[in-house]
Amino acid sequence: MDRGILRQTLIGFICSILIIDCGLHEGWSTPTIPKFNDGDPLKVTTNEIAWIVNLMYIGVGIGSLVPFILMDNIGRKGTLLVTTIPKITSWIFIGLSTSVPFIYVGRILAGIGCGITYAVMPMYLGEISSKRTRGPLGTLMAVLLNIGMLLIYAIGLWISRFTMAMISMCAPVLFLLTFIWLPESSVFLTRKNRLGPAEKTLKWALGKENVDEELEEIKRIVESEDKCSKLTLKEMFKEIFTKAQNRRAFRIALILLSGLTLTGAAPILAFQSYIYEEAGFKISTNTSIILTGVAIVLAGSTCVSIVRLTGKRLLLLIAAPICVVSLATIATFFELQSIGYDVSQFKWVPTVFVVIYVLGFGFGLNPIPLAYIGEIFGVEVKVPAAVLNALYYAISTTAIVKFYQVMQELYGIFAPLWTFTAITFLVWVLIYLFVPETEGKTLEEIQLELRGKE
Template sequence: MSIKAATGSIVDLESLKALVAPQSAKIVGDRVAKEGSVRLLPGAKRKRGSSLRQVCASLMANIGTINTGMAFGFPAVAIPQLEEPNNGFMTIDKYQASWIASLSSMTTPFGCLLSGYLMDAIGRKRTLIITQIPAIAGWLLIANATTLEMIYVGRMLVGLGSGMVGAPARVYTGEATQPHLRGTLAAVASVGVSLGVLNEYALGALLIPWKTIALISSLVPALALICAFLIPETPSFLVSSGKIEKSKKSLSKLRGPTCDVDLEAAELQNFARKNNIHKPSVKEVLRGVLQPSAYWPYFILALYFLIYQFSGVNPITFYAVQIFQDSGAKMDKHLATVLTGVVRLIFTVVSAGLLRRCGKRPLTFLSSIGCGVTMLVLGTYMYYRSALQEGEAPQYTWIPVTALLLFTVASVMGYLVVPWVMIGEVYPTQVRGVMGGLTTCTAHFSIFLVVKTYPILQDLVSNHGAFWLYGTVSLLGTFFFYFYLPETKGRSLQDIEDYFSGKTDTLKKPKPQNMPAVISVPKGNALP
């Protein structure tokens, strides 16, 4: 039977019906796949792969990011122990404490640059394996330290490992997952960092000696090393290296048997041919770095990191115990610190889920405004507390605790997730490794700068002045984000690259059009 379509052409109904399996059909043998509300014929494969496989691969690739959080949280619990007299090691002053806090961030940028080169030279997987070695060595050196210099060197090695793991973990996740999962899974690294911070805070609250905490911390990069051996190399890197068959095998492992990996592999190859993607030479890398598609997103992310660091995020993280103590809050300083770590972890997970629904711009605005306001409130409280007469008890001590907890919530909703997620998706495939490393290098240099200068700011403008400065920077940053931060939610890596290279004018999805009916059936008639 045939009927007339809206265009006037004849459509064979039997051929049309053969394309879709009827809902009442009894399925025998090969199962029927579902793609949305459509039931495909037996043997057909989905375009989307197994979510479980992609989640597991992403989690295994990101275990090493927990080490970054532990590097951040360790000074908060170790420094108070080392500042106590008769601590069994040596009593340190605040400037030695600032070196313990900041030295890991000083070597992290070098780790970022090194991993950026290694990612494009030897691959994402092998780079993830190598990154764990300095981290393990650093923690073991701190655990066995007999001099302050050994702690310094250990912190530098831990920082080197932290810098090396950031970019490959995020780039691996960006390349190994499909667009519908990428936004959420790319935030796993930020969850790992928050989990690492909480781990150190919790161990410190249990009054475990700092050497034992360092020994326990070495187990995390050791586990990450094992997991890095178990995951496949990313399909994008294999295609850029000309290893087409290996890329298909990698896709099969990451997507599962029900996914049409041949279709995705063909799309990767077509994109590689269209953009002349291959394993680049040093000259090609330099040329690629100087293209708008590379330097424009770098400019945006570099300023993003600088703004969010000078909003006070890591001074609060690195000096949490000291800040709670200085605020005059009646709550136990260790309990308050652990509570901050728990809040940070919970809302990092919440933020990871909201990324897919809300996008990156709204969450960034939430951070910039929320962090700005809470820092100004904390600074104002500290100002009035400093004006108290000697021996006069501070009032409303719930204010600094509440301000710090709300600051933590605001910071993780955008600042601690969004820019790290964007590292894995905004750069061209040809230089994604190098630019990812350069961006994380810039980010961690900003961390070193703000953590090292925090004690100096305390001396120059006092505690409340430092917090006022951080709050002002965050609020002013809102204007930069409004005008320059693009929204990448739901867009493919190819869409994002085309946007930054100038091939498209916007990343906004086109508005749906009202499509005409494909088939018009005469009134009173029904499909057989």
Template sequence: MILPDSITDKFKGTFPQLLAAIAGTLSCISDGMQYGWTAPVIPKLLADDSPFPVTEYQAEWLETILMLGACCGLPLTMYLVDKIGRKGSLIGSSSTTLVAWIVIAFAPCIEYIYVARFLAGLAGDTAFVAAPMYIAEMADQKIRGFLSSIIYLMMLAGVLLVYCVAPFVPLWVPCIIGIGFNSITLVALPFMPDSPYYLLFKDKPDEARKALQQLRPHGNTEAELKDIAVAIERQKSEKGRPQDLLLVKSNRKALMIMVWLNGSQHMSSISVMLMNLHSILEEAGAVHIASSTAAIIFSALMFCAAMSASLAIDNFGRRILLITSGIFAGLSLGVIAVYFTLQNWGYEVVQVSWVVALAVMCYAAAFKFGIGLVPIVLTAELFPAKMKAIGMTISDACYVGFSVISLQVYHQLKNSFGIHVPFYIFACWCFGTVVFTLLFIPETKGKTLEEIQFILKGEHRTELESSQNSSENNRTDRTP
């Protein structure tokens, strides 16, 4: 009886926030579909019955174009989230992705799909910066971790959906599904409140009050509005120049944490796994399994693990999930590396090749339980209001950059020294993330965004409480 009561208390009065979070992230299902679209679709484009002629070289560019769009979207994202707001950026992103799906559905040749994929990458970059900002700034701290993780759940649902549907239907069917999700977003999101932090930052106190009342219908909105206003004024008084990411200690620490965690997401081999899963299993001599089936199982395990982590993140904290994930993902990759080492030395290991398939699936669950989920939560929590746009955009740039680096590390080392070598590196990076978490990453569970800034500045909890108590006493002394 204790667990249901605690869950009920945790979510009590937060339905408007949950509704806003779902409306703000629903289009991320479409973005996830775009991310996973090439795996099941490229074989169809290369087949004899392809709707138009496509060479292997042209097909290889379909993934690269998406990442190029994401890179080009970085400066635009940094501008939009502060200029038109978090909600406005999400509406613009969803509109762009909708156009991309329409172009793909009616594309008469591969060049049209290139344009659509570029637009999808640009829009996806905007969504994955604006959505965490929107949620972190409007959510109650007791459920902020859960709500912030919804964006990854939506993305994984999109990957799983396109893996399940695209191999078995005409090319236009996934487009219709993607258009549907974006259309729902464009209908629902305009009715949701904008971020109170953003509205106060833009000197719109009346709109901020109205938004907060919508989000906290039973809360003390005036008191919270004052706290947010104080935090905004303090953060406005601080410099917001790009170089202050390095010159200001708290910003520098936040940036260091996010660069490492975004690097860890790819240097723990997730892009390598997603794009080379079947070839890895084939090289291991594992029991033959259709590539579409392996991809579905892999993505389903990631989704289930991410769902479990999203429910646990506000109860157990961010650090414990990162540590647990790093240990088990590292062990799974280590098993794969040892297997390929023995194979490379000439040992007959094909009889236990099932170990590789098992390790790959264990990795999928372990990765998404922490390393693949927690960074998206922390990235919107660690940067102050004035540095949030540039800080999160640079973090996103690192995410894109490390995806390319991890793929190059895998292919270059595999071709030069054997497939076991990159897996040793990926395993070591996972264990390095465990050490990094223990040494540098603060626990943000249950903390307000203002408290997190004090922690990054190195102020002790007792000092912060003393300052708050002193402020409360002063207000009490002035009460007649």
């Protein structure tokens, strides 16, 4: 293995620490919710629990807007270093809080940190790595998030909220202490006309002395982006809705993000302990939660391993029906239970089919949308597209978690699950009709296809 690959692997390893921390925050509510009012000194209502889950996603929406202010001033590296401030502070609030409002503050700060990470980390990795490592480093993001979720399940179920927060805080601290020694993105340095440091960064990251070709390519990228930066934000937003390929790209993004958010994964994972307790299956709730954590990691790893062979669209078309059947089966179980049928012989159904649902979700609907979104938008609309996508993600996830909580209290668990079943089926149909394959195509080929099919 040459020096360049070793150094880019090192970069990927250090950056993975911050992404895993996002997974810790994403999964934190699952082992913590059962502790409230039962062992944890904090007493919370079901409405407050829903907001504890939701406020992180609101924070993600806020955090995703911050990079557009910071990135071009302090760089990709500087922005990621700043991200550790809300991340470390959030764990302090979450661990030490003795009242619900302080937990709220911690969750919003966590979301802001994750929102910045989601926006900047793929860009930093893309600009610091070579063509050989760019793909693997980029697609690993969803898997690393899932690993973070599994870790918080495995650790958090057995220890107190305070201990869990203090252990989790080690992740952003470790990232800060190691990432500070890594170089800035050569694209940012070139944009600031610091060609000497840009060349030095390329030589170190690629492990070779002659980087003239790579430096020329970066100059072309910067020149192209500078032309787009002359457009005002209003003109960029106008570009989304006036150009045929941008309209189609935005429609594809909404379909895929709906598969990520509206199919019920956030509330099902957050409130899964209640689902298992309601079913009364003999396997403990903690064991069931660990099973879902393992399932989503295995599914995401499989997706990353085979996506180049199968293409992204096929994986989506396989994953969606798995989720539809799983949701319908769980909903049927709880509806039969609610109307008085004896389902004692089938208490295993919710646990088994939640795991199957998570396998389907982790196999396609979770990792693939972000990969598509990075490919389908032209350079001139990347900024407004990122803003709109982040806001849609935050609003739709917040709405679906609150919807689950209200419907479950009014009618029972089966009511929101039937809704998720219908939405997932609709998303499946829309993917079949409107989402093209992009695997193995250049960005230019994708744009030509989007323009031609409008």
